[in-house]
Amino acid sequence: MEMESNYRLRKVTHNDCKLVFEWANDEIVRLNSFNVEPIIYENHVDWFRKKLESNNSFMYIFEVDSVEVGIIRLDKIHDNSYLINYSIAKEYRGKGYATLLLKLVKETYKNSVLVGKVKATNIGSLKAFIKAGYLEENQEDIKIYYSIEGSHIEGRA
Numbered sequence: 001m002e003m004e005s006n007y008r009l010r011k012v013t014h015n016d017c018k019l020v021f022e023w024a025n026d027e028i029v030r031l032n033s034f035n036v037e038p039i040i041y042e043n044h045v046d047w048f049r050k051k052l053e054s055n056n057s058f059m060y061i062f063e064v065d066s067v068e069v070g071i072i073r074l075d076k077i078h079d080n081s082y083l084i085n086y087s088i089a090k091e092y093r094g095k096g097y098a099t100l101l102l103k104l105v106k107e108t109y110k111n112s113v114l115v116g117k118v119k120a121t122n123i124g125s126l127k128a129f130i131k132a133g134y135l136e137e138n139q140e141d142i143k144i145y146y147s148i149e150g151s152h153i154e155g156r157a
Helices: 014-024 027-032 041-053 097-108 123-131
Strands: 007-011 057-064 067-078 081-088 113-119 135-139 142-146
Touching (some): 014 027, 014 041, 014 067, 057 081, 057 097, 123 142
Parallel strands (some): 081 113
Antiparallel strands (some): 007 057, 135 142
């Protein structure tokens, strides 16, 4: 991955529904998700519409040189804190894009607390959060990452 690349976050639109569905139903994404069951398209369409209409969820497509590389969703936990959910398209995994995405969203939401929950078996995401400068907290079979030191939130997501 070249650091000179032009990358950005663009807001997800209704036109992205099918792409988001395809990424979310990827075999590795399902394996690394807390809900491993395949997603039914009709259910996805309803969920997607509700997320777009919500004032508590923000979804962005991560583009590198105008190519759609991944997605990130921020769901409000408390006043100024958000739970991160992201995915990189399979053809772009292992190239450092997750780290870049996590750094970009951290900078974009620098006055907020961002929280990532990752299965301990999801090595790629564990490494990406660390490389992006998030702070790690171990819990049994998951690890929790915070964008800001001392930001442990009561009633974690």
